[in-house]
Amino acid sequence: MSRLLDKLTVKDFVLRNRIVLPPMATELGSGKGEVTEGLIQHYIRRSRGPGLAIVEHSYVSTGGRRSENQLGVYDDSLIPGLSSLAEAMKKQGSVAAVQINHAGSKSSSDVIGAQPVAPSPVPPPRGGDVPRELSVSEIEEIVEQFVAAASRVVRAGFDAVEVHGAHGFLLNQFTSPLTNKRTDRYGGSLENRVRFPLDIVRRVRDELGEKVLLLFRLGADDKMEGGLTLIEGVRIAEMLESAGVDILDISGGHCGSAPDWLKGPGFFLHLSEAVKSAVSVPVIGVGGVTTSEFADLSIRQGKADLVAVGRAFLKDPDWALKTIKDLSS
Numbered sequence: 001m002s003r004l005l006d007k008l009t010v011k012d013f014v015l016r017n018r019i020v021l022p023p024m025a026t027e028l029g030s031g032k033g034e035v036t037e038g039l040i041q042h043y044i045r046r047s048r049g050p051g052l053a054i055v056e057h058s059y060v061s062t063g064g065r066r067s068e069n070q071l072g073v074y075d076d077s078l079i080p081g082l083s084s085l086a087e088a089m090k091k092q093g094s095v096a097a098v099q100i101n102h103a104g105s106k107s108s109s110d111v112i113g114a115q116p117v118a119p120s121p122v123p124p125p126r127g128g129d130v131p132r133e134l135s136v137s138e139i140e141e142i143v144e145q146f147v148a149a150a151s152r153v154v155r156a157g158f159d160a161v162e163v164h165g166a167h168g169f170l171l172n173q174f175t176s177p178l179t180n181k182r183t184d185r186y187g188g189s190l191e192n193r194v195r196f197p198l199d200i201v202r203r204v205r206d207e208l209g210e211k212v213l214l215l216f217r218l219g220a221d222d223k224m225e226g227g228l229t230l231i232e233g234v235r236i237a238e239m240l241e242s243a244g245v246d247i248l249d250i251s252g253g254h255c256g257s258a259p260d261w262l263k264g265p266g267f268f269l270h271l272s273e274a275v276k277s278a279v280s281v282p283v284i285g286v287g288g289v290t291t292s293e294f295a296d297l298s299i300r301q302g303k304a305d306l307v308a309v310g311r312a313f314l315k316d317p318d319w320a321l322k323t324i325k326d327l328s329s
């Protein structure tokens with residue numbers, strides 16, 4: 001039986017415990033997506049304690065930008081700022097990752113100055129612009145944008161890259177039957193809907209080699225009528241493992257990461273538990289975890305191998321340090 005404060009070794013990396021700072025957008029980037037001093041200070045404080053700290057979703061291309069002050073990884077000129085961030089976080093003892101993302105239809109013409117793109121011309125289920133359908137060559141181009149972004153993260157000195165495939169952003173728009181109405185090889189069957197995320201994972205793995213940790217945040221259940229189901233989510237997790245993912249970060253909810261109808265401690269831990277029973281790579285669970293006791297219990301009960309604590313950690317930057325103290329006494 002594992003416990004929250006047990007170490008976890010993944011490849012050459014030793015995570016000092018099973019606490020994860022999950023990616024959470026701060027809007028502390030500059031207008032061009034550069035790292036700012038405020039952003040560095042935010043992450044220094046929250047890298048004290050957790051085994052793994054994941055920097056918020058960062059846009060792989062200007063067409064995939066979600067918001068004005070989002071962090072960016074779309075150009076080599078951003079690497080020096082990212083290097084300062086990596087160095088500052090790793091000094092605190094966390095394994096450090098950056099989540100890379102393309103917002104697809106969840107962008108807006110106000111932010112990107114053009115019509116957002118998506119698998120099909122279907123607006124996001126909770127409203128937004130009608131997007132433009134991507135051509136096959138554009139899909140292949142976005143695969144390469146993810147590869148280039150991942151390479152920048154690693155060149156900046158981070159230990160790990162997380163590909164964002166949850167919360168209704170572009171990759172989730174492909175996996176979900178609600179937003180993917182394509183009739184070509186990227187739409188229809190589950191194998192077709194997952195082709196684009198799998199192409200990204202395989203190409204990133206090829207490019208970065210085996211030394212770097214590759215994480216994937218999977219929306220394992222859309223939690224919407226007609227959307228991706230957990231049965232399909234588990235199947236996708238198995239395919240991601242075969243494609244070379246080292247750690248599966250399991251979330252859900254097509255429309256948002258923590259919608260107000262999802263409440264209570266551990267609201268997505270049934271998803272990580274289901275995935276954990278089907279794969280052999282470590283699995284991160286998340287959702288409404290706020291106390292050290294509950295986080296430890298979740299690990300002991302085998303709901304996940306690692307527990308991510310979002311809003312509680314945002315509110316209290318010392319959450320992990322306090323938890324370590326609590327559980328050590």
Ligand SMILES: Cc1cc2nc3c(=O)[nH]c(=O)nc-3n(C[C@H](O)[C@H](O)[C@H](O)COP(=O)(O)O)c2cc1C
Nearest residue numbers: 022023024025056057257258287288289309310311
């Ligand atoms: C302010 C805020 C920003 C978030 N930004 C991201 C993000 O950039 N990427 C992501 O995958 N999830 C994001 N999330 C979701 C969190 O990572 C987490 O999965 C969610 O808050 C549920 O965990 P919690 O109940 O412990 O807060 C965000 C959540 C919040 C509250």
